[in-house]
Structure formats: structure tokens, C-alpha cells
Amino acid sequence: MYYIFLGIFWVGVYLALIMAPLVVLLVSPVPAGSGFWWDVSLALGFAGTAMMGTLFFQTARFRRASAPFGIDIIYYFHRQISLVAFAFILIHPLLLLTVEPSLWGFFRPAVAPWHFWAGVGSLLALCLLLVSSLCRKPLHIDYDRWRVAHAVLATLALVLAIAHIEGVGHYVDAPSKKLLWGLISLSWLLLLAYVRLVKPALLLRRPFRVTEVIAERGDAWTLQLAPEGHAGFSFQPGQFAWLTVWDSPFALKEHPFSFASSAEHPGALRFTIKALGDFTARIKEVAVGQKVYVDGPYGSFSTDRQPADSYVFIAGGIGIVPIMGILRTLVDRADRRPLLLIYAYHTWERLTFREELETLRGQLDLRLVFVLKEPPQGWQGEVGLLSEELLARHLPQQQNDRQEYFICGPVSMIQLSEKLLNRLGVPLSKIHSELFDLV
Ligand SMILES: Cc1cc2nc3c(=O)[nH]c(=O)nc-3n(C[C@H](O)[C@H](O)[C@H](O)COP(=O)(O)OP(=O)(O)OC[C@H]3O[C@@H](n4cnc5c(N)ncnc54)[C@H](O)[C@@H]3O)c2cc1C
Known part of the structure; x- marks a missing residue:
């Protein structure tokens, strides 16, 4: 319940941050409108910029703000909301050029004011950001290089967008608006400084x-x-x-x-x-x-967040790590609740933590089911991929409300396990998955 209230609170904070620049537009004196589509275009430009500014809020990884959702959900949201922000910002000039075709004349360097080029620069940076993020894997862009480019392009896009709005001035030039807009822009820049400078400096002091x-x-x-x-x-x-x-x-x-x-x-x-x-x-x-x-x-992939009478874990390959952390913790807490671990791996020889898992069986009320893709000769256990029949053979016969399921492994295994569990009557709300692939 605590995390639900916390989640609602942070969604409220996020909406307030997004709406703030639009509220500035409505503060008196409101400049005379220039026609419906012109005003829609400006509102989209402001809203898109506000979304862009708050994107840094999502990647700042504030622990309190990310706790109710889990960082994977935050990153997913970051990706989706970036697309919406990009669409708003792209539609903004397209609408203006449609409503007022004379603006095409600005595309000559000698004619256009500097803030026009700041807007164009911001849009170009956003385009590059989007293409490099959506196509990173097909374009074989190394993750670390992409991350640096992502940070530089995002900063550039935001700073140029702020400069563009300041330069146009029309909607934010009254003293009260100048102050409010200045505060909003400053808060985005401070957030940026926190993410790129303050946070790393704090980490440096705690090695x-x-x-x-x-x-x-x-x-x-x-x-x-x-x-x-x-x-x-x-x-x-x-x-x-x-x-x-x-x-x-x-x-x-x-x-x-x-x-x-x-x-x-x-x-x-x-x-x-x-x-x-x-x-x-x-x-x-x-x-x-x-x-x-x-x-x-x-992260929110934790048994501490899901109190239950018993737990079922499904691990694939190195996805065993967080589950191992949970099992080791339960041993230290002398926990006696029934546990089932279904652990899929290629071979018996390479199965990570094999010996320790056998030991844990004696220290916990733990049932172990190993599923091997390439079993050794004489292997008596489970073989192949996870299937409905395999899960049905091992899952506790009685499904109850006080049983939680944790899955970690390759994406395909997670998707398959979720589907199979659901088919066997496990509600999705009882299934918790950790994806090792955030980007
Ligand atoms: C929540 C979470 C928990 C994880 N826990 C473990 C664990 O306990 N043990 C383990 O072995 N692996 C774990 N991983 C996976 C691990 O982070 C990646 O295997 C590793 O970052 C790959 O880096 P690389 O340079 O060796 O591989 P590369 O071949 O360069 O990258 C392979 C892929 O890994 C992803 N990746 C690379 N670098 C990063 C990065 N800095 N941040 C996010 N994704 C990246 C990208 O999708 C990339 O395409 C976890 C991942 C996540 C998201």
C-alpha cells in the first residue's frame, strides 16, 4: 500500500512538472492569440520542451521516486514519453509552416534570427537522438559510445530549445513570466547538473x-x-x-x-x-x-516487497544471480517458508552456483528443479525448454493468494514463463520479472 501511495504522489509530481510551462503561458498578461492552429503549435512546442526537461528527472535515478515503479518501468516510460515529446516538438514547426507559409523564407541563413536556428538545431539533435536510440542494436553502435552521445545530444537539444523560447520571447517576455520561465529553465539545468556532475562526485567520495x-x-x-x-x-x-x-x-x-x-x-x-x-x-x-x-x-524485484507464505523462482542462465541473493538472505534470516526454484541452463557442467544450491537445499525448505538443454549421460532430471507440462509437474498443486512468483533470465524465457504461468491460473499480479536488458 505504501508503494501505491508513493507511486501516486510521484505521478502527481511528474504531471505538475509537465504542466508548469503551460501554466506560465496562461499567467496574465496573455498575448493575443494568433489563430487556433498557431496557438496549438505553440502549446505543443512548450509541452514537448517540458517533457524533454523532465526526461532528466527520470534518468536521474532518484531512489525515492523510482522505488514504487522499478527502474525498468521508469526506463520504459522514458522511452515512450521521449517519442511523445519528439512528436510534439516535430509537429510544432510543421504546423507553423503550414499555417504561415511565409516562414519557409527563414531557411536562408542571412534572413533568419538566431533563435530560429536554435530551434532547428534542437530538432536536429532530437532526430539524431531518436535514430541512434531506436536503431542502436541494428546499427551496431557500442553501448558506451551511444551513452555518451545520448547525454551530449540530450543536453544540446534542451539547451537549444530553451534558447529558442527565450529568443522568440513573445510568450515569456512579461516580467512575471520571465521570472517563472527562468525558474523552470533553471530547474531543468540544475537537474542536468545534478545528473552529470553532483551525482558522480558523490559516488567518487564513497568508493x-x-x-x-x-x-x-x-x-x-x-x-x-x-x-x-x-x-x-x-x-x-x-x-x-x-x-x-x-x-x-x-x-x-x-x-x-x-x-x-x-x-x-x-x-x-x-x-x-x-x-x-x-x-x-x-x-x-x-x-x-x-x-x-x-x-x-x-529495482523492485524483491521478495521483501511481496510478502507471501511461499515463493516460486524461475531462473534462466545468469538470471540466477538475484535469486541467489534472495536465497542467501533467506538462509541468514532462518526463513522456513516453502520455496521452489526451477533453474534452466545449457549444461550441468556450467551451471552457475550448482554446489551451493545443493547446500542451500539443506538450509531452507527449498525444492530444486534443474532443466538442462544438453543433459549429461544418465541425467534423470528435466530436459529441454520450459513447458506447461513441466511447470504443472512441479508447481505446488494448490495455487493460493499468498504465493508469489519471481522470474529472471533471457527475455524470451521471461515471456514464455509469464505466459505459461498465466495459463496455469497464476494471476499476472503475482508474477514479478527482472529483465537484464534495459536498453
Ligand atoms: C537490472 C539488471 C541486472 C543485471 N544483473 C546482472 C547480473 O547479476 N549478472 C550479469 O552477468 N549480468 C547482469 N545484467 C546484464 C549486464 O548488465 C550486461 O550483461 C552487461 O552490462 C553487458 O555489458 P558488456 O559491455 O559486457 O556487453 P556488450 O556486448 O557491450 O553489451 C551487450 C548488451 O548489454 C546491454 N548493456 C551493455 N552495457 C550496458 C549498460 N551499461 N547498462 C545497461 N545495459 C547495458 C546492452 O543492451 C548491450 O547491447 C543485468 C542487467 C540488468 C538491466
């Missing part, structure tokens, strides 16, 4: 050190970290943090990883990382003593 590097089965490595010169932070089991390993927090080279360690031991954080790409393939080279910056905790 962690690697105290152990452990090789795990399945090309994965565990880093154990201890806070250096500060008390660290507490987290809920199943949550995640952004790690920066070889760079400064200003470099925008952070990667998200789930806490693999028990939430009862925040002084010894563990992250288990599978070698999959440029950054993760180098994790095995990390030396004990290496400085690491940890921005967290984030």
Missing part, C-alpha cells in the same frame, strides 16, 4: 574496494566488495546496482548487476558477472584492491 575475485561455473566471476571509508548502504534481496570498475563515475561507463550476496551483510557486497561482451569479458582481470563505484540500490 568500494574489491576484496575477493571468485571464478564460478559458466564463465562467471564473483566480485566481493567492501565499502572504503564509509558505512556502505543496505539493500533488499533481489535488487541491483550500477558498477563502474575501471573508470571514474563521470565517464558514464557503468553497468547494472544484481546483488548476489545476502542483504543481511551489506558490508560484503557480492556481484556475479557472466562474461558476455566488452565489459563483462574483462571482469576476470579485476585485481583484489581495485577501486569500484557502486550506485544503488535500485
Whole structure:
């Protein structure tokens, strides 16, 4: 209930932020209208700019604001609302040019005032931003390079849009409006400064050190970290943090990883990382003593948020990590609630945490079901992909309201599991998924 009220509060704050520039337009003296479509076009321009300004609010990762939703929902919202903001901002000049064709004459550098070019520049930056974000994977743009370009283009688009509105002046030139508009613009720029400067500076002052590097089965490595010169932070089991390993927090080279360690031991954080790409393939080279910056905790994938009488976990591959963090926490809390873990992997040999899971079986009321794609000879357990029959064989016979389901793994596995569980009568509200692919 607490998170529902908190969610409603933050949605209200967001709507207020979006509406603020439109309210400025309505503050007296209101300039005479220039026709319906002209006014619609200006309202769209202001609303689109306001949405753009508040996009920084979403990526600032304010923990209190993101807590009720989960960061994956915030990022999803960020993507969708960016498209709406872009559409508003694009329609703004198209409408003006349609209503007032003489404006086409401005497209000559000698004729147009500077604020016209500021508007054009903002729109071009937004176009580049959109194409590079929507087509990053097909265009093979490296994530880290894309992220820097994204930050630069977003800043440029916003600053040029503010300059454009200031330059046009017509709607914000009365002293009261100048003040209000100035405050709104300043708040966006301060937000930007917080995201790009203040937050990294705060992280720099609270470093962690690697105290152990452990090789795990399945090309994965565990880093154990201890806070250096500060008390660290507490987290809920199943949550995640952004790690920066070889760079400064200003470099925008952070990667998200789930806490693999028990939430009862925040002084010894563990992250288990599978070698999959440029950054993760180098994790095995990390030396004990290496400085690491940890921005967290984030996420809503936690049993602490979903009180229940029993839990069912479904993990695929390295998706076992947050679930391992939950199981380790439950051991430390001497929890005796019934648990079922269905864990799908390619081979028995590479199954991450294999031995420890067997040990946990003795420490918790835990049933383990391993599902292997390529089983070894003589394998008696489950084989192949998850199916309705497989789940029906192992899920508790009695579905009840006090049972929650947690899924983490590849996107296709998550989608399949959600569909199968739902078909078996599990309401979607009882299913919680963690996607390892935010962007
Ligand atoms: C909430 C969450 C929790 C995660 N927990 C774990 C975990 O516990 N263990 C684990 O091994 N992996 C985890 N991941 C996945 C991990 O973040 C990526 O595998 C890693 O960032 C890939 O980086 P790379 O440079 O090695 O791979 P690349 O080959 O460069 O990237 C592969 C893909 O990973 C994504 N990616 C790359 N960099 C980032 C980034 N900085 N931020 C977000 N996405 C990125 C992009 O979609 C990219 O296309 C988690 C991901 C998320 C979103």
C-alpha cells in the first residue's frame, strides 16, 4: 500500500512538472492569440520542451521516486514519453509552416534570427537522438559510445530549445513570466547538473574496494566488495546496482548487476558477472584492491516487497544471480517458508552456483528443479525448454493468494514463463520479472 501511495504522489509530481510551462503561458498578461492552429503549435512546442526537461528527472535515478515503479518501468516510460515529446516538438514547426507559409523564407541563413536556428538545431539533435536510440542494436553502435552521445545530444537539444523560447520571447517576455520561465529553465539545468556532475562526485567520495575475485561455473566471476571509508548502504534481496570498475563515475561507463550476496551483510557486497561482451569479458582481470563505484540500490524485484507464505523462482542462465541473493538472505534470516526454484541452463557442467544450491537445499525448505538443454549421460532430471507440462509437474498443486512468483533470465524465457504461468491460473499480479536488458 505504501508503494501505491508513493507511486501516486510521484505521478502527481511528474504531471505538475509537465504542466508548469503551460501554466506560465496562461499567467496574465496573455498575448493575443494568433489563430487556433498557431496557438496549438505553440502549446505543443512548450509541452514537448517540458517533457524533454523532465526526461532528466527520470534518468536521474532518484531512489525515492523510482522505488514504487522499478527502474525498468521508469526506463520504459522514458522511452515512450521521449517519442511523445519528439512528436510534439516535430509537429510544432510543421504546423507553423503550414499555417504561415511565409516562414519557409527563414531557411536562408542571412534572413533568419538566431533563435530560429536554435530551434532547428534542437530538432536536429532530437532526430539524431531518436535514430541512434531506436536503431542502436541494428546499427551496431557500442553501448558506451551511444551513452555518451545520448547525454551530449540530450543536453544540446534542451539547451537549444530553451534558447529558442527565450529568443522568440513573445510568450515569456512579461516580467512575471520571465521570472517563472527562468525558474523552470533553471530547474531543468540544475537537474542536468545534478545528473552529470553532483551525482558522480558523490559516488567518487564513497568508493568500494574489491576484496575477493571468485571464478564460478559458466564463465562467471564473483566480485566481493567492501565499502572504503564509509558505512556502505543496505539493500533488499533481489535488487541491483550500477558498477563502474575501471573508470571514474563521470565517464558514464557503468553497468547494472544484481546483488548476489545476502542483504543481511551489506558490508560484503557480492556481484556475479557472466562474461558476455566488452565489459563483462574483462571482469576476470579485476585485481583484489581495485577501486569500484557502486550506485544503488535500485529495482523492485524483491521478495521483501511481496510478502507471501511461499515463493516460486524461475531462473534462466545468469538470471540466477538475484535469486541467489534472495536465497542467501533467506538462509541468514532462518526463513522456513516453502520455496521452489526451477533453474534452466545449457549444461550441468556450467551451471552457475550448482554446489551451493545443493547446500542451500539443506538450509531452507527449498525444492530444486534443474532443466538442462544438453543433459549429461544418465541425467534423470528435466530436459529441454520450459513447458506447461513441466511447470504443472512441479508447481505446488494448490495455487493460493499468498504465493508469489519471481522470474529472471533471457527475455524470451521471461515471456514464455509469464505466459505459461498465466495459463496455469497464476494471476499476472503475482508474477514479478527482472529483465537484464534495459536498453
Ligand atoms: C537490472 C539488471 C541486472 C543485471 N544483473 C546482472 C547480473 O547479476 N549478472 C550479469 O552477468 N549480468 C547482469 N545484467 C546484464 C549486464 O548488465 C550486461 O550483461 C552487461 O552490462 C553487458 O555489458 P558488456 O559491455 O559486457 O556487453 P556488450 O556486448 O557491450 O553489451 C551487450 C548488451 O548489454 C546491454 N548493456 C551493455 N552495457 C550496458 C549498460 N551499461 N547498462 C545497461 N545495459 C547495458 C546492452 O543492451 C548491450 O547491447 C543485468 C542487467 C540488468 C538491466
